[in-house]
Amino acid sequence: MKKLDKLVLKSFIGPxxxxxxxxxxxxxxxxxxxxxxxxxGKGLSTGVLFELLVYASARLVPLxxxxxxxxxxxxxxxxxxxxxxxxxxxxxxxxxxRFMRTLAITVLGISIFAFxxxxxxxxxxxxxxxxxxxxxxxxxxTMAIKPGIFYSGIDGFFIRVESKDDETNTLNNITVYDHxxxxxxxxxxxxxxxxxxxxxxxxxxxxxxxxxxxxxELQSKDPDKKNYEMVSTTFKSWExxxxxxxxxxSRTDENFFKDLKQMLNLEQLYDEIDSIKLxxxxxVESLNxxxxxxxxxxxxxxxxxxxxxxxxxxxxxxxxLKDFDRDTKLQVxxxxxxxxxxxxxxxxxxxxxxxxxxxxxxxxxxxxxxxFTLSIACLVLFFIGAPLGSIIRKGGxxxxxxxxxxxxxxxxxxxxxxxxxxxxxxxxxxxxxWLSTLxxxxxxxxxTLKAANDSKLFSADYYRKTMVGxxxxxxxx
Numbered sequence: 001m002k003k004l005d006k007l008v009l010k011s012f013i014g015p016x017x018x019x020x021x022x023x024x025x026x027x028x029x030x031x032x033x034x035x036x037x038x039x040x041g042k043g044l045s046t047g048v049l050f051e052l053l054v055y056a057s058a059r060l061v062p063l064x065x066x067x068x069x070x071x072x073x074x075x076x077x078x079x080x081x082x083x084x085x086x087x088x089x090x091x092x093x094x095x096x097x098r099f100m101r102t103l104a105i106t107v108l109g110i111s112i113f114a115f116x117x118x119x120x121x122x123x124x125x126x127x128x129x130x131x132x133x134x135x136x137x138x139x140x141x142t143m144a145i146k147p148g149i150f151y152s153g154i155d156g157f158f159i160r161v162e163s164k165d166d167e168t169n170t171l172n173n174i175t176v177y178d179h180x181x182x183x184x185x186x187x188x189x190x191x192x193x194x195x196x197x198x199x200x201x202x203x204x205x206x207x208x209x210x211x212x213x214x215x216x217e218l219q220s221k222d223p224d225k226k227n228y229e230m231v232s233t234t235f236k237s238w239e240x241x242x243x244x245x246x247x248x249x250s251r252t253d254e255n256f257f258k259d260l261k262q263m264l265n266l267e268q269l270y271d272e273i274d275s276i277k278l279x280x281x282x283x284v285e286s287l288n289x290x291x292x293x294x295x296x297x298x299x300x301x302x303x304x305x306x307x308x309x310x311x312x313x314x315x316x317x318x319x320x321l322k323d324f325d326r327d328t329k330l331q332v333x334x335x336x337x338x339x340x341x342x343x344x345x346x347x348x349x350x351x352x353x354x355x356x357x358x359x360x361x362x363x364x365x366x367x368x369x370x371x372f373t374l375s376i377a378c379l380v381l382f383f384i385g386a387p388l389g390s391i392i393r394k395g396g397x398x399x400x401x402x403x404x405x406x407x408x409x410x411x412x413x414x415x416x417x418x419x420x421x422x423x424x425x426x427x428x429x430x431x432x433x434w435l436s437t438l439x440x441x442x443x444x445x446x447x448t449l450k451a452a453n454d455s456k457l458f459s460a461d462y463y464r465k466t467m468v469g470x471x472x473x474x475x476x477x
Contacts (some may be wrong), residue, residue, distance in 0.1 A: 004089065008076070012103050015075045016298030020068035020343050026062040028053060038136055052132055058125035062370075065114055065410070066377045069107060071404040076103070079395030086390055096452045100386050107382040109374040118371045120263050127263040145171075145196075154242050156180040161194075161205075168194050174209060176240075186217040190236065194282040209238040261367045269368050276361045280354060285352045291343050358425075365429035366422055375417070376437055381411065383444035387451030 032039075039049070143172025145151045151159045157180070162173030171194040178187035191212030196205060218229040264272065282385045324332070331439055384407055392399055414436035 003442060004094065004099070007085075008080075008102050009106060010100065011077045011080060012072055012106065016068055016072035019071040019075070020064055023064035023067045023071075024057055024060060027064055027138045028057055031056045031060065035133070038133070044136065047130070048136075052129070052136070055125050055129035055132065057115045058121065058332055059129055061117060062114075062122070063412070065110070065374065066381050067404070069110065070381040070385045070408055071400060072405055073103065073107075073382050074389040074392075077386050077389030078392055078400050079389075081390050081393030085129055086393070096387070096390065096448075103386065104382065109380055111378045115371060115375040116344075118374050123263045123265050123268075130263070157242075162280055169197075171195060174212070176207075176209075180277070183217075189213070189217045190215075191238065205242045207240045207242065207430045209235075211236060212238060214238075259368040261364055264367065266371055267366065269364055271370075273361060273364050276357055276364065280357050280361075282355055283350055283357070287347060288348055298303050359423075362422060362425065362429050366419060366433055369433035373437060377411065380405070380437055380440050380444055383448055384440060385445040387444075389453045391447070407440075411440060414439055 017061070039052075048338070077086065080089075086099070090096070131463065145159060145161060145164065145166050147161055149160070156178065158177040160175045161171045164171055172192065174191045174194045175190075176189040177185055178189065179185070181187065189209065191209035192210040193211060194207065196207055212235055214231075216231045216233075218231060259265045343425060385404070388403055388407075389400065392403065394400060415433075417426065418432040418435030420432075421427040421435075422429045425430075427435070
């Protein structure tokens with residue numbers, strides 16, 4: 001490797017790693033903000049939270065990787081241009097194409113890794129993340145009783161305490177509403193003092209109350225009786241055990257989620273697509289087979305005789321019915337209408353199933369193309385970032401970040417729009433998923449040609465001097 005290649009590669013690796021880590025951090029913070037309501041108050045361990053963040057970070061790589069390639073390429077060539085190293089290289093007779101070759105090969109390697117990641121690691125991360133987030137969302141909140149607030153986390157019980165001593169785990173002025181009978185507030189317990197104790201495995205909670213009263217309504221066996229007896233008892237000590245197994249995080253079998261399209265690699269997606277095509281063929285064949293018996297009236301039985309009729313056609317229907325009396329005609333027409341309704345209903349149901357299968361086919365094809373769009377996006381954004389950096393000739397995180405945000409927002413928004421249009425059958429799955437690439441590729445080619453010709457496309461000084469020259473020429477005229 002020549003010194004020039006080492007210089008470019010060394011200038012690129014540092015910003016690429018830095019921008020990738022920054023992008024990942026920002027996206028993970030966005031993830032936490034989005035799912036904060038599902039995580040708070042569940043008593044999750046550090047290990048579970050770390051595991052969830054690892055899976056979430058892996059799912060965010062398709063966004064962070066193209067962003068890092070775009071920003072680092074702009075920073076690399078912008079810094080080289082700002083320090084006149086790019087000018088010196090061109091003065092030595094080295095073209096921009098040769099100067100970009102090393103990084104183009106490097107980004108090609110990143111694109112190959114991106115495809116491997118999308119096809120093999122990303123489905124696994126989606127599966128792990130989906131299963132873990134499902135378990136967290138369906139976990140009950142922890143036993144966190146706050147003073148002055150009713151706690152309803154335990155099924156059938158509402159507990160309120162006036163004050164709480166966290167050091168001694170003592171509760172004061174406790175009120176417990178027992179709704180386990182399903183008849184409302186028919187059992188109320190009050191106590192001046194109490195405590196909560198958990199077993200070693202935190203699977204059971206014992207509520208111990210002291211110096212309290214119980215109020216219970218006794219339901220009458222007579223349904224017409226509207227007044228109920230109230231029983232009041234006093235106790236010195238009272239205990240109640242609650243099952244806390246539901247408060248533990250239980251892990252769902254991941255096989256429950258493995259058939260979702262986001263959890264499949266290319267081979268599995270193509271198998272699903274073949275199954276969908278086969279199901280469509282079977283639906284059409286079933287429709288054709290089912291409506292054959294309704295296409296002809298070969299025999300019609302009346303009360304007194306059996307009348308053999310030829311097949312009905314549009315031309316002979318009236319003639320075949322003219323010899324029957326009015327009641328028989330009505331019976332024939334009613335049966336024909338019933339059969340027509342049956343055929344229509346069956347055809348409508350089949351059409352809905354085919355429509356659903358067509359949508360299912362489209363979303364699976366979208367996932368197929370998604371495996372490739374990430375890889376190609378890295379290459380396309382590099383051929384936008386590298387020439388753009390050599391044109392603006394500004395390093396650091398100032399102007400490069402500004403241009404990077406503009407192009408990345410355009411890339412991301414166009415990708416989302418294309419995917420939504422494909423899902424709604426406005427565009428094909430191919431056209432929707434490759435929409436952003438088809439738009440950005442000509443822009444990258446244009447910028448590369450401009451950079452190779454030392455264009456002043458983004459030079460503020462060039463436009464300022466041009467405007468000054470125009471005003472001077474007008475004033476002299």
